[in-house]
Amino acid sequence: MFDFSGLINAILRKRSDDPVGNLKSATVWVQELPLADVHQAQTEIVKALTSLNENRKMSLKERIRVVMYLDEKARGLQAQLCRDYLAVIDLPHAPEKAYLGTILSFWEEIANAYQICIRSFAQEPINKLWPQIHLITLRGLYYYGMQAKWAHLRYLPVEATVWRNLNRLYLFAEREGFEKNLYRPFPDMELETSCVAQYMHAQLLQLASPDSLLPGQIDLVDRWLYQWAKSVALEQEFRPHRQLYAVNLGDTKPARALRRNMLGEKYRYFGVGLLLVQIEKALEQLKAGEVPARIGLTEDCRLPQCLDLIELVENRWSRKNVERKHERTPQVKVVHVVQGLHDIVAQLKPGAKKRRRRPTGPLIDYQVTGYTVGGTPLEGTTQSEPHLFQPHLEQWVMENESLSGCGATMNGNTQPLKIGTLVGLKPDSARHFLIGVVRRINKNPAAKTYVGIETLSQTPIPVDLLTLPNGGHAPLRTDGIYLMELPEAQQPRSLLLARQEYEPGRLLRLEAQGKAYTIRLQHALAVGDDYARVTFEVLARHHA
Numbered sequence: 001m002f003d004f005s006g007l008i009n010a011i012l013r014k015r016s017d018d019p020v021g022n023l024k025s026a027t028v029w030v031q032e033l034p035l036a037d038v039h040q041a042q043t044e045i046v047k048a049l050t051s052l053n054e055n056r057k058m059s060l061k062e063r064i065r066v067v068m069y070l071d072e073k074a075r076g077l078q079a080q081l082c083r084d085y086l087a088v089i090d091l092p093h094a095p096e097k098a099y100l101g102t103i104l105s106f107w108e109e110i111a112n113a114y115q116i117c118i119r120s121f122a123q124e125p126i127n128k129l130w131p132q133i134h135l136i137t138l139r140g141l142y143y144y145g146m147q148a149k150w151a152h153l154r155y156l157p158v159e160a161t162v163w164r165n166l167n168r169l170y171l172f173a174e175r176e177g178f179e180k181n182l183y184r185p186f187p188d189m190e191l192e193t194s195c196v197a198q199y200m201h202a203q204l205l206q207l208a209s210p211d212s213l214l215p216g217q218i219d220l221v222d223r224w225l226y227q228w229a230k231s232v233a234l235e236q237e238f239r240p241h242r243q244l245y246a247v248n249l250g251d252t253k254p255a256r257a258l259r260r261n262m263l264g265e266k267y268r269y270f271g272v273g274l275l276l277v278q279i280e281k282a283l284e285q286l287k288a289g290e291v292p293a294r295i296g297l298t299e300d301c302r303l304p305q306c307l308d309l310i311e312l313v314e315n316r317w318s319r320k321n322v323e324r325k326h327e328r329t330p331q332v333k334v335v336h337v338v339q340g341l342h343d344i345v346a347q348l349k350p351g352a353k354k355r356r357r358r359p360t361g362p363l364i365d366y367q368v369t370g371y372t373v374g375g376t377p378l379e380g381t382t383q384s385e386p387h388l389f390q391p392h393l394e395q396w397v398m399e400n401e402s403l404s405g406c407g408a409t410m411n412g413n414t415q416p417l418k419i420g421t422l423v424g425l426k427p428d429s430a431r432h433f434l435i436g437v438v439r440r441i442n443k444n445p446a447a448k449t450y451v452g453i454e455t456l457s458q459t460p461i462p463v464d465l466l467t468l469p470n471g472g473h474a475p476l477r478t479d480g481i482y483l484m485e486l487p488e489a490q491q492p493r494s495l496l497l498a499r500q501e502y503e504p505g506r507l508l509r510l511e512a513q514g515k516a517y518t519i520r521l522q523h524a525l526a527v528g529d530d531y532a533r534v535t536f537e538v539l540a541r542h543h544a
Contacts, residue, residue: 020052023065030073042077043102045070049109053116060120064132067113071139075186078106089153089215092416104150111143115165118172134178138185138195140169145202152210152218155441155449160252167249170199170234171266191226200270201229203247203255208313212440212452214419217309220301224310227296231274238262243269244319257319272317279314283307328400328407335408335425337394339417341496341531344424344435345479348462396451398427403455404489406436410449417441420528422496423453424460432458435481435496437526456491456533457483463512465497475509482512483533494525494533502532507539516542 019029029048033041049070052063081099088094114136121133144166148158173179173195182192204225210218235243240258247255250266258269285295292301297310338344396408408425410417421438440452461482466475481496495510506521518540526533 020048020066020070021055021058022062023069026066026069030070035077038077038080039099039102042074042081042106045074045077046102046105046109049106049113053109053112060117060124060126061129063113063120064117064129064136067110067117068132068136071110071113072187074106074110075188078103086153086215086219090416090418104147107143107146107150111140111147111165114140114143115169118169122172134173134181135183135185137169137173137178138183138193138198141166141173141195141198141202142185144169145198145205148202149205149218149222152205153215155211155443157442157444158206158254163254164252166199166202167247167251170195171249193226193230196234197230197232200232200234201225203245204229204232204275204317206254207245208316209440211442212419213309220298220306220309221313223298224296228275228278231278232270232272233274234268234270236268238267238269239271242273243271245270245272276314276318279310283310283314286310328402328405331398331401331406333398334428335396335398336428337396337408337410338424339394339421341422341479341481341498344422344460345462345481347424348433348460348481349479396425398425399450403486404491405439405452405454406434408451408453410451411447417449417451418529420526422528422531425453433460434458435460435483437528455486455489456494456496457481457486459484460496461512463495463510465501466509466511468507468509468518480510482510492525492535495519495521495536496531496533499527499530499532502527502534509542518542 020026026048030045033044035041049067052058052066052070058066081103084096085099085103088096091097117136118133118140121129144162147162148166151158151162170179179195179199182194184190184192185198201222205218205222208221210221213221240260243258245255246258246262246267246269247253248262248264248267250264255270262269282295282297286292286297286303286307292303292306293299297306338347394410396410398406398408400407406425417438419438419441423436423438425434425436426432434455435457436453436455438451439454440450442450442452444450461484463480463482465478465480468475478498478501483491483494483496485491485493502521502524504521504523508519508521510517510519517538519536519538522535522537524532524534
């Protein structure tokens with residue numbers, strides 16, 4: 001006997017497989033999601049959005065209702081995935097790293113969903129839908145901005161399509177005259193914003209040079225911009241004495257430094273005067289003891305690092321100190337690379353002990369005014385340096401070099417690389433050993449990574465550091481690296497040592513090249529994950 005009941009149930013199940021055919025079915029479907037498994041639930045929502053975007057037969061009114069409903073239900077899930085991913089972004093094997101594909105897919109599908117709504121409206125305007133179109137445009141700008149942010153977090157270039165869509169959405173809002181209207185983008189967001197503020201948010205994050213910031217810093221600046229971006233006005237009139245930047249709304253590129261040839265009806269211009277006033281006010285409040293969260297700087301803004309970051313991006317937006325100290329010249333050569341203080345010391349010390357003759361001059365000279373680095377501390381050493389590196393270590397290609405820095409490319413890396421990482425480099429064709437800090441990272445889809453490095457020293461000296469005897473306890477020995485002063489690069493003499501060994505005012509005995517000194521650690525010039533770079537004063541010199 002034919003099972004009509006089974007056929008009807010099968011048909012009903014087939015229809016229910018399309019969970020977003022209308023708002024009613026979408027509501028029922030969301031209630032059945034495995035919300036206890038955040039990743040799985042968000043993955044299902046992404047699939048539903050993909051299906052929705054492929055369904056071009058749905059009415060615009062129903063599409064808007066479903067898209068906005070799914071968006072609002074997915075916000076909490078997406079926020080949790082983002083927090084979990086950012087918490088382990090520097091841990092290559094953390095299970096939360098698997099969330100990235102879902103996070104990126106959601107940003108893309110929800111932005112596409114809103115863009116489809118706007119396109120449909122542009123083709124057949126419906127007056128009753130105007131209020132939703134305003135809000136949809138604002139959300140579209142938000143989500144394309146999130147795509148840009150997550151490219152920055154991974155040091156990838158923002159795709160041209162993202163900038164094109166941001167430019168087009170803003171131009172649409174401007175032409176329809178609602179670009180400055182204030183809205184709450186989402187029911188759970190108390191802050192009101194506008195299309196122009198959301199558009200400037202993405203532009204200012206790009207202009208903060210995120211390729212030289214840590215992911216956590218990028219995230220902080222992005223969140224600060226929800227307040228700060230509202231102070232920047234986008235103008236159609238060219239006023240070079242008041243404006244610093246320009247953007248072509250008909251192009252696929254972000255805002256750039258203003259040039260006098262940037263003229264045309266689709267160019268928009270902006271300065272940062274009011275933005276700098278707002279930032280200066282925030283800095284004054286922080287220095288006066290105000291709690292960061294009370295002035296819109298988020299609860300995880302920690303001092304003094306937060307102050308340093310605010311001043312850094314302020315300088316970048318105002319275009320202060322944007323010129324390099326020294327112009328780089330092409331220097332293409334293979335360099336062997338190690339990362340981290342421990343591995344750098346391991347490469348320096350064996351060679352230093354085996355090959356270096358006893359120096360004829362002092363490591364540190366004494367003057368009436370105190371102890372300073374004198375002359376060339378390597379004077380009298382052999383010109384023949386050891387083979388510091390083994391073939392299994394990383395090989396990069398140096399592209400350019402100057403007195404204060406260099407640029408190199410790598411075809412992927414065996415160790416995680418991040419802003420602030422201490423690196424040691426030795427060219428195949430040279431005997432000197434360069435120590436620097438990673439200041440910029442740019443990746444591209446071809447898997448090549450460009451690394452900008454600030455040079456700290458080309459003549460590092462490995463040293464032994466001993467704690468002074470205390471209460472009968474034997475002195476503890478640790479490793480360090482002495483960095484000569486580089487006046488041309490405005491680098492003072494300093495000492496690299498393990499981060500946990502640094503304490504301001506701490507007394508140590510420094511031994512190197514047959515000489516010994518009592519030193520006092522002063523302030524930290526930089527602190528990384530595994531190292532501190534500090535200044536010091538010499539209190540006494542000891543005979544070998």
